[in-house]
Amino acid sequence: MELADILAKGSVLVCADITSKSQLFEHLADNAAKTCGQDRAEILRALSEREALGSTGLGNGLAIPHGKLGSLKQVIAVFARLIPPLDFDSVDDQPVDIVMMLLAPAGAGADHLKALSRVARLLRTEALVDDLRRADDPARIYELLTAPMATTYAA
Template sequence: MELADILAERAVLFCTDITAKRQLFETLAVRAAALTGHPQAEILEAITSREALGSTGLGNGIAIPHGKLGGLGSVTALFARLDQPIDFDAVDDQPVDLVVMLLAPTGAGADHLKALSRVARLLRTESVVDALRATADPVGLYAILTAPLPVTYAA
């Protein structure tokens, strides 16, 4: 599974003025509702319910919040780069500025896990993370996210 299979260009955001995790989730839920046709409140509930089980902040300023939705046709990803990192209760206690939100259909165990694995592998690549942090343009962010690995990016 490639990220381009689940991430649309219009699902990539550069966010300013986000100061809290809840605000970020609300912003992503609005965009996800527009992309999927699912109600914003349902998306927000799926993400916040999962987050209540434990933070999806992986460390190094990266988070992968995720949730499952009934009636969703396929795994869908959204990406947000924050201009200012926010507290996320991450495992390393560092604030987060790179976020990939994954939404999966209820019962999509294997596809959901493949998507999580793909995103985690991508965001463990230092050159990708550096390039994402150096880019504020959503089109440029999308190009970085969907480029085949391994790729070396010049900062």
């Protein structure tokens, strides 16, 4: 699964002045609702229910909030770069500035796991994360996220 398959160009956000996790989730849900035609409240509910199980803040300024929606047809992603970073209750207690939200159909166990794995692997690439933190143009961020990793970033 390639990120370009689940991340629309219009779903890359550079967010200034987000002051809480709930405000971030609202912003992500607004974008996702427009992208996939799902109910914003249902998206917020899915994200909040998953987050209540434990923070999706991975550490190193990264978070992958995710949830499942029964009526969704395919996995979708929304990326946000936060300026300034936001307290996210991450495992390392550090604020988050790189967020990739994933939504999957309720019955899409394998696709959901593939998407989570792909995003986690991608965000472990230090050079990519450094480039994402320097970029403030959504088109450039989309380009970085969807470029073939083998030719763009040496492992």
